[in-house]
Amino acid sequence: MKPDAINWTPPPKDANRPPAEVRRILRLFRPYRGRLALVGLLVGASSLVSVASPFLLREILDTAIPQGRTGLLSLLALGMILTAVMNSVFGVLQTLISTTVGQRVMHDLRTAVYAQLQRMPLAFFTRTRTGEVQSRIANDIGGMQATVTSTATSLVSNLTAVIATVVAMLALDWRLTLVSLLLLPVFVWISRRVGRERKKITTRRQKQMAAMAATVTESLSVSGILLGRTMGRADSLTKGFAEESEKLVDLEVRSSMAGRWRMSTIGIVMAAMPAVIYWAAGLALQSGGPAVSIGTLVAFVSLQQGLFRPAVSLLSTGVDMQTSLALFQRIFEYLDLDVDITEPENPVRLETIRGEIRFEDVDFSYDEKSGPTLSGIDVTVPAGGSLAVVGPTGSGKSTLSHLVPRLYDVTGGRVTLDGVDVRDLDFDTLARAVGVVSQETYLFHASVADNLRFAKPDATDAEIEAAARAAQIHDHIASLPDGYDTLVGERGYRFSGGEKQRLAIARTILRDPPVLVLDEATSALDTRTEFAVQEAIDALSEGRTTITIAHRLSTVRDADQIVVLDGGRTAERGSHEELLRRDGRYAALVRRDTQLAPATS
Structure with missing residues (x-):
């Protein structure tokens, strides 16, 4: 029985709880919750500092420049520079801590899988190709690196930034905010569909990578080289490997391009939103509605542009997390394998061994x-x-x-x-x-x-x-x-x-x-x-x-x-x-x- 054919069935899902895989992934980060809390504080501070800059800009355009208040202008400009510096410092610290935590989680996963395989009975290894075992540890866990080192932090960071930005936009003008968020549900729906599609392709891609790893391990070992050359099969082995590699190329391209046009559409719409805001503000002014000051309009567009990056990143992160679930499932399959030969709860230890x-x-x-x-x-x-x-x-x-x-x-x-x-x-x-x-x-x-x-x-x-x-x-x-x-x-x-x-x-x-x-x-x-x-x-x-x-x-x-x-x-x-x-x-x-x-x- 190959590891990809393991009869692994996930437990039934509770509608009121996150999927079992997600809860299990979150448990991997539990030993590092102190560091993650610090990352959360840095993310929150960074988001608050970021949304302060448009308000400073509004004061410059609506008060400091029109009224010729040079001192206030200098103070506001200095405030904008300080926000940029603080954002950079928070970003570096956040990256350092989150990357360290992510690498520790990957280390824990690699060690857990290796330890589990060390406990497996001999029969498991007689049924399993060595290359496939190596692929689980190298390719699957390696493929999760982005998720455990940056995706989780990116999710928190972007979510916080989106919430803070939307609150700031509502404070500036609630009507323009409603116009800006009108298409958000459609964007979420598109990203979820793209995520499911990439998850399926990723599962097939990892299986193909495991098959290639097994081929390399077997055919490029000393025994494999001797057998291939003495049997005159070097060319056919190369041809077979090329065919397997060609399949992987197709899956890699499909994984990269899955939903790319749909996600690009989201980017185009988000980039066009400032024009829509200017158009909506102009119509409101011509129809005799409440006027929006130039400072408010510029600050709002600045916030909206600031919303674009974390919003698109948040949607992409959702896609990446769905894709990574396929990798986590393959790792959890190994961690969930039954160990037939275990040490008893109260083992007997013999200090002196006669040998009968x-x-x-x-x-x-x-x-x-x-x-x-x-x-x-x-x-x-x-x-x-x-x-x-x-x-x-x-x-x-x-x-x-x-x-x-x-x-x-x-x-x-x-x-x-x-x-x-x-x-x-x-x-x-x-x-x-x-x-x-x-x-x-x-x-x-x-x-x-x-x-x-x-x-x-x-x-x-x-x-x-x-x-x-x-x-x-x-x-x-x-x-x-x-x-x-x-x-x-x-x-x-x-x-x-x-x-x-x-x-x-x-x-x-x-x-x-x-x-x-x-x-x-x-x-x-x-x-x-x-x-x-x-x-x-x-x-x-x-x-x-x-x-x-x-x-x-x-x-x-x-x-x-x-x-x-x-x-x-x-x-x-x-x-x-x-x-x-x-x-x-x-x-x-x-x-x-x-x-x-x-x-x-």
């Missing part, structure tokens, strides 16, 4: 449709003992190993560590207790030392070197020009498969877990490399409870007990010698390995 593992009547299914993957598994691995799990492909071997570190939770029965259900343990205890070395070795694009320190951040250089020696990889690292400072490259492509496995083993040795899970750790290696890696594994397994998932049986002969799985059930159990004497499924697997050995050596 029990599978007690364990059942597991990935989902109801696929049926059971494991059924009725009963196995006990004593502390310090070793268990090997073998069987044909698809028998449930790896799934069984994933239940110990709680990468998945059982659907029936339980898995215990030292008698405690692993679902009752705190995550820290489980992480300290169980180390996993799998066939898919993952190394970060960082130095060798940093990759090893991922297991133990405070490890000393001596501890890192000792772990590398135990894993039989120190000599190779030391022979490199930069030694432990060598960058391993993306996914460790500067190292061979056997070298990467030994680095993974060294990393696990450094962590020193009492329980070790080896999930087909040598199955992808040739026989010669497998022998070298197996020596490192033997050193790692010494004194630990070890569960080995194996496809090749040469690595499990010395296990204390061997379990053969078939169809998710225990088909056989015993030591290597006991199972050979039974001449059952295990013996058949051994014969198969013996026949294949010459071909793999």
